[in-house]
Amino acid sequence: MKLDRHSSVPLYAQLRELIVERIQDGVYGQGDRIPSEMTLCAELDLSRPTVRQAIAELVSDGILEIQKGRGTYVAVEPDRLLIPHFNALTFSFLNLVNYEDIGLQPVQHVEPDPELDAAFNIPEVKHAGYWMLQWPIMFDQRVYGWCTSYISAQVFPNLGQSIASGKRMIDIKSNKYAFLPVKGSVSLLARPARNKEASILEIPKRTIVLAASGELYGRNGNVCEHIRIALRPDLLKLEIN
Amino acid sequence: MKLDRHSSVPLYAQLRELIVERIQDGVYGQGDRIPSEMTLCAELDLSRPTVRQAIAELVSDGILEIQKGRGTYVAVEPDRLLIPHFNALTFSFLNLVNYEDIGLQPVQHVEPDPELDAAFNIPEVKHAGYWMLQWPIMFDQRVYGWCTSYISAQVFPNLGQSIASGKRMIDIKSNKYAFLPVKGSVSLLARPARNKEASILEIPKRTIVLAASGELYGRNGNVCEHIRIALRPDLLKLEIN
Numbered sequence: 208m209k210l211d212r213h214s215s216v217p218l219y220a221q222l223r224e225l226i227v228e229r230i231q232d233g234v235y236g237q238g239d240r241i242p243s244e245m246t247l248c249a250e251l252d253l254s255r256p257t258v259r260q261a262i263a264e265l266v267s268d269g270i271l272e273i274q275k276g277r278g279t280y281v282a283v284e285p286d287r288l289l290i291p292h293f294n295a296l297t298f299s300f301l302n303l304v305n306y307e308d309i310g311l312q313p314v315q316h317v318e319p320d321p322e323l324d325a326a327f328n329i330p331e332v333k334h335a336g337y338w339m340l341q342w343p344i345m346f347d348q349r350v351y352g353w354c355t356s357y358i359s360a361q362v363f364p365n366l367g368q369s370i371a372s373g374k375r376m377i378d379i380k381s382n383k384y385a386f387l388p389v390k391g392s393v394s395l396l397a398r399p400a401r402n403k404e405a406s407i408l409e410i411p412k413r414t415i416v417l418a419a420s421g422e423l424y425g426r427n428g429n430v431c432e433h434i435r436i437a438l439r440p441d442l443l444k445l446e447i448n
Numbered sequence: 449m450k451l452d453r454h455s456s457v458p459l460y461a462q463l464r465e466l467i468v469e470r471i472q473d474g475v476y477g478q479g480d481r482i483p484s485e486m487t488l489c490a491e492l493d494l495s496r497p498t499v500r501q502a503i504a505e506l507v508s509d510g511i512l513e514i515q516k517g518r519g520t521y522v523a524v525e526p527d528r529l530l531i532p533h534f535n536a537l538t539f540s541f542l543n544l545v546n547y548e549d550i551g552l553q554p555v556q557h558v559e560p561d562p563e564l565d566a567a568f569n570i571p572e573v574k575h576a577g578y579w580m581l582q583w584p585i586m587f588d589q590r591v592y593g594w595c596t597s598y599i600s601a602q603v604f605p606n607l608g609q610s611i612a613s614g615k616r617m618i619d620i621k622s623n624k625y626a627f628l629p630v631k632g633s634v635s636l637l638a639r640p641a642r643n644k645e646a647s648i649l650e651i652p653k654r655t656i657v658l659a660a661s662g663e664l665y666g667r668n669g670n671v672c673e674h675i676r677i678a679l680r681p682d683l684l685k686l687e688i689n
Contacts, residue, residue: 227643227654228642228643231642231644268654287637289635293636293688295688390689391689392688392689393687393688394530394685394686394687394688395534395636395685395686395688396528396681396684396685396686397638397656397681397682398681398682401469401472402465402469402472412465413468413509415638415656415681417638421688440637440638441638443637444635444636444637445635445636445637446633446634446636447535447536447633447634447635447636447688448535448536448631448632448633
């Protein structure tokens with residue numbers, strides 16, 4: 208990219224993008240100090256206010272950081288937590304070995320609902336409804352995601368009570384062999400956070416989050432769990448094999 | 449959510465979030481007309497300018513749409529293109545059956561590079577470098593993504609020439625059985641678009657994109673291809689199994 212003095216784009220905006228591209232191309236590496244205002248002025252034959260405005264905008268965008276008395280540096284992106292072998296079952300409740308340490312919220316019973324009935328492929332009849340389970344994805348006391356799992360109350364009639372009384376997962380699962388997830392299909396996409404998700408994930412309203420939702424299937428081929436997950440987009444990466 | 453007349457948050461901002469949450473909760477469905485300004489004033493005991501400002505902000509955010517002479521509607525999210533069974537090999541070049549229709553850019557040869565050498569696990573010695581292949585993910589004349597694939601020029605010494613001369617994929621792959629991808633590992637994350645990606649994907653600069661990058665392995669266990677993909681976050685969803 209070269210500066211174009213005949214362009215209708217102001218020079219400070221061109222310089223801003225030139226600096227961005229030098230960062231993207233690795234000319235200025237993460238954590239590196241960028242050249243001083245004076246050096247940039249001299250290199251590119253620009254006025255001091257032009258350089259100052261470009262840098263000010265990049266600082267306000269979080270792309271550059273001023274370290275007082277030391278200079279201007281390329282902001283370092285935080286390390287991301289890797290979720291290894293991410294697949295449809297990664298955030299399944301029924302796939303957990305135990306649930307004591309996950310910060311599970313009080314389990315709620317929800318009435319039959321057209322959207323959930325469609326997900327579970329349950330015809331529109333009176334039925335026992337669903338258990339809704341919610342828990343955060345925590346690591347080092349930081350919230351990385353928020354999981355919601357729906358499980359049929361027909362198949363697990365006492366799940367709410369069992370969890371409230373601290374029954375062990377192994378006992379909850381016993382005799383339910385055919386209803387435990389063995390495969391699944393989730394849609395992963397990026398979308399603005401819902402207000403509740405933004406508040407739990409501690410991000411500004413309507414920030415883009417990674418969202419995964421879909422169905423898990425038991426050995427009998429029926430849907431056994433429906434999951435909806437919202438993930439911090441800036442702190443996570445998912446390994447896909 | 450209820451309006452709080454004693455809060456330091458202005459009423460229009462509270463109303464804005466109340467409308468957002470009604471949309472998120474499905475009270476106002478996609479494409480539905482929302483109640484008129486007058487109706488909202490009456491329902492919530494608010495002044496007309498308060499209601500007008502909340503709606504104006506949601507229109508400018510793209511959450512509501514004014515249809516002239518008809519009213520204010522909840523914006524409809526575009527249908528997303530589903531990439532079925534997304535996995536590390538989905539956007540592999542070497543996994544393609546043919547490349548004639550993908551809009552492949554002229555193949556470039558790139559010199560040995562520390563980052564690529566590390567990805568391919570090639571020690572720091574003089575070697576033949578890489579072929580860089582780039583093509584868009586197109587559907588219905590719309591760009592959904594941008595793929596970059598690196599392939600070792602040691603293993604495929606004539607790849608550039610073969611492609612330039614229109615050699616068929618089946619012939620390019622013949623005798624290369626051990627070097628064709630059979631598994632892989634990519635990191636999927638959300639990050640701001642690089643300027644070049646933003647321009648190809650036709651999105652504003654630094655919009656969050658879905659990015660996947662990683663290594664594909666051949667039958668011999670060695671890295672045979674390194675891919676870097678940027679995907680439109682608003683138009684795609686990935687099926688993960």
